[in-house]
Amino acid sequence: MATPLVTARPAAAAVTDFGAWMVSEQRRVFALCHRLLQDADEADSATQDTFLKAYQAMRKEDARELDDPARWITRIAVNSCLDRLRSRKWQFWRRRPRTTQDEGVTLSLIRSSAPEAEDRYFAAQISSRLEAALDRLSARQRAVFTLRHYDDLSLDEIGELLGLDVGTVKAHMFRAVSKLRGELRDLYEGSR
Numbered sequence: 001m002a003t004p005l006v007t008a009r010p011a012a013a014a015v016t017d018f019g020a021w022m023v024s025e026q027r028r029v030f031a032l033c034h035r036l037l038q039d040a041d042e043a044d045s046a047t048q049d050t051f052l053k054a055y056q057a058m059r060k061e062d063a064r065e066l067d068d069p070a071r072w073i074t075r076i077a078v079n080s081c082l083d084r085l086r087s088r089k090w091q092f093w094r095r096r097p098r099t100t101q102d103e104g105v106t107l108s109l110i111r112s113s114a115p116e117a118e119d120r121y122f123a124a125q126i127s128s129r130l131e132a133a134l135d136r137l138s139a140r141q142r143a144v145f146t147l148r149h150y151d152d153l154s155l156d157e158i159g160e161l162l163g164l165d166v167g168t169v170k171a172h173m174f175r176a177v178s179k180l181r182g183e184l185r186d187l188y189e190g191s192r
Contacts, residue, residue, distance in 0.1 A: 036081040051171040085139040141176035
């Protein structure tokens with residue numbers, strides 16, 4: 001059952017039924033977090049954190065009215081993901097197999113390299129290469145690129161969400177695109 005918010009609070013004017021609003025936004029927020037974090041478990045945790053932070057903010061006595069709840073929750077999600085990305089430097093060591101037995105178990109779980117269909121195989125290869133290239137971008141560059149190319153936000157909207165000037169957003173976008181072009185050059189030069 002959805003939890004209705006007390007309608008006397010200003011923030012509740014925009015979102016009167018938090019549960020229904022959360023359900024309507026959850027898939028989009030998860031997809032955004034997944035693209036930024038590139039890990040389904042981390043994205044799930046970030047999505048939960050995002051809605052918890054939103055709920056807590058809306059319950060405060062001094063909560064202000066939301067002009068655009070979708071944009072507000074997107075900003076919370078991006079900031080949650082950026083916080084997680086900043087603290088992920090140590091995770092490389094956490095993910096490595098600790099023993100040869102662990103490594104053997106990990107290798108046994110890998111799917112067959114034989115594709116079921118040629119286009120699925122190549123699509124998976126391209127997707128994997130793109131994810132790896134996105135992972136090598138800085139957190140800000142990845143956020144700007146993802147918000148622009150996956151969520152189709154304008155540079156002004158991205159700047160507003162991230163608290164950056166449009167010029168800074170353009171600089172991050174330029175650097176991200178330049179790095180991605182360099183890393184993925186063989187994919188598009190071979191198709192000409």
